[in-house]
Amino acid sequence: MSWIKNATNFPTSLIKKLSCGLLLAVSLYAIAPSLSVLVFRDSEQRIRKYTTVGLINRGNDCFITSSLQGLAGIPRFVEYLRQIKSILQELESKPSRNAKGDNLTAGNFPSRSGLENSPDSLAPLHESLTSLIFDLVSVKGSRTSISPKIVINTLESIFKSRMSSNQNDAHEFTLILLQTLQEERSKLVDYTKNMCDLNMPNFPFEGETSKFLVCLKCKGSSKRSYQQTFIRELSVPQQTSEKLFNILANDETEIIEDYSCLICQIRAILSHEEYRNFKDCTPDEMLILDTLRDYATKAPINKDLPFEIEQYVKRYSKNNLHVSNIKGKVIKKDIIVQLPDILIVHLSRSTFNGITYSRNPCNVKFGERIELIEYTSSEGGTITENRQIKYNLKSVVKHTGSHSRGHYVCYRHKTDIRLGTEDEYSLQSGSVIANEEVNTRNHDQNTAHKLSRKSRCKKVENALQYPYWQISDTTIKESTTSTVLNQQKYAYMLYYERK
Template identity: 75%
Template sequence: MTWINNATNSPTALMKKVSCGLIIVVSLYVIAPSLSALVFGDPKQRIKKYTTVGLINRGNDCFITSSLQGLAGMPRFVEYLKQIKSILQELKSNPSRKAKVDNLIVDDVVSCIRFRNSPDSLAPLHESLMALIFDLVSVRESKKSVSPQMVINTLEAIFKSKMSSRQNDAHECTLLMLQTLQKERSNLVGYTQYMPEINIPNFPFEGETSKFLVCLQCKGLSKPSYQQTFIRELSVPQQTSEKLLTILANDETEIIEDYSCSICQIRAILNHERYRNFKDCTPEELLMIEALKNYATKASINEDLPPELEQYIKRYSKDKLHISKVKGKIIKKDVAVQLPDILVVHLSRSTFNGITYCRNPCNVEFGERVKLPEYTLAENRAITENRQVKYNLKSVVKHTGSHSRGHYICYRRKADIRFDKGEESSLEGASTIVNNEAKTRNHDQKIGHNDDRRSRHKKVKSVLQYPYWQISDTAIEESTTSTVLNEQKYVYMLYYERVRK
């Protein structure tokens, strides 16, 4: 041990110990950040837990808070509101703007003047929603909740009635808002119809369906009727579970028994008279039969026939042919001829058990992506599938409780939140407004001017791990995709957005 003590106490050994200590300290100083980043995450890439904006519930207002959050989750709707906002600002900033009324008839001029007399009341619901929705889609560093009272007051002013404080329905609330927005948009179209430089954007929720009948016997079709739609209404089947796409497909068709098809009855009379060789037919009856030949191939199955022909068919009864017994099975079809940019699906869970209405607990399996067919009706009433339209899930409203009372919660897909590796607080999103607006505007401008800079911005990890906000009035949590898709028993409304080409 003596030589060890001598060696460690020598000046050379002391210098070696000091040198080793300095090396260790310098090494720790150099590698500590990397080691910390490996264990705890890079502080430049580790951002605060961001949240979004909740809505204050006065008591029984979850039906409207969930409806508003569902709409806020639609980037295409936010884009539409921004375009309307720009148009309204332009109209209000130029009150002296003149419409081109050359060569207009008197009614057109009167209509133009009528719209011009009320520029501030053209789109009150649009304006109240703008202020609120733009707040709801923002990303915050701290918790914030706002009141939906501005929208409630606007709706009450429009309909001149107080909103009930008892339990209300999110579907009815959403439909009311969409119908009102479409009406206001029509007012804007009328107001700007003689201003060619202003283009009112299409209402993203508007679609069109066609209803018609198909006879399974003669394959004839009825005259189609067309209907404007904002929400796709689906009745949930009374069974344990079913897929959303199956419910959609079954909703397009309905079988009706014992239907009196005009074509089938006309063809039955013509065939029977040929078989009888027109025996005992009066000249008047022969004229009726000749007239029926024109309808045998060209008529619809619910054709409006001339009164004399209709009476002849109803009274026809010869030998064993009684026309009143000529009935068949038809299919009632309801197909989409124009699918909207934003597809809102309402799953009606009301069912009657023989005594009272109750809630249908059927598990509805839905996905983040769906494909729906869009059809075309030709002039000859032939129906063909035009194309398959793709949609992505953006919002889900669920309802828990009984048929008459319960609570609504909204799942809303997050916008793409990104941050610059050198600027932790700089965010960017499709419809995102952040606290530091000046820095964000500069950040967005840099991205807009140089697409190569996008590669320098990394998406926030929480958006990848938790793509949805779960919003229950003012309570906000992050949610995984699997959690959202597992809400099969309680899903009430689905909000899908059409994939851009």
């Protein structure tokens, strides 16, 4: 007050008011951080301490820990497990009928609790995996490690055999895991087929490919074979480097030399007989030639012919025409007719020199975004582009070492934290689904709407600078995008999520 009075000619009453206001402002400035902590329950501080969960390696189980961490980094998979868990809980609480027609109530329904001790459960692997994955994606204030034994024990119980640590292949383990999950889901679908109020989610890893041959000369194609796929397996080329997109494109086509195309052989026989004016052809042979005319226009190039006609074509040899010498080039095509919601790419790096196997060190250039084409193939041989699907990278499993031994490490994309949900702090996986504009067929729209309406999401601290977790069993570090994308020489499995 004295300083203000000496510096100004203000009256004493005004000086008192100015002094009080200045003192109040300084006090608020000093205690504001403490007030914010009290008001917002220290949420900012807890988010800054956010970390993820590691998995304990029993010995040589890095192929298991890395595979599970890779799956945990995919929000669509987390949401799928959440929906299956909800269905199982609903089945426990509602009466239904078994195959004999007996009423099943909550009292005599097969137990789904005690996951390691419930072999009769409809979906034991779903339950154990849900328990583990939810732990892996939960928010922790300090570094925590848990054991994957709940999943290992369940798999051993299902297959009634011990899981050998000498197996140590992340691709084989993941494939077994996905195949078992799909089988359990099929059992659930069959069990709940008469329950209209249950909305079973689609299996997010399921895709479909169509394989066939196309003759380069006659343009005819072979019979289609359709195959269900969970993992896209690619052979890494033996060269210094190659883009992932090019490997995917080249995997769809392969040229086969010296192929005996049935249509080319039939057309050659018919042309030759017309040139000969059917000289010396018996009535039975003329009937065979009439049948071959029908095959020449609409049969596949590998059609199974009736025995008599097949022998005629194979043994045909008149003048200078020998059918056995008619061979040509065909293209082996493997096109995708159904792209999955979650695309897992396995980069097979095994090379065989005729004596031993070695590891292919080719640098596979992959990115955080990839765009693939979904095709439609008709039985007539026409192939048309159906649509283009965009994917975002969520996890990478790398392998260092030799072909026979080494170590697996997982890079898992960080996700947001949802504030103000049922749990005070939980992983933001549902909001990724809630913000979808197009593909909502696999998810509960009502649940997604509630999540997007009630949830407040916050980026994990340092998520922009370090978007990935680098997880080596129980050792956890933060990682930049450039570090992840530079694992070109060691990338073994890539996990992409449909945008």
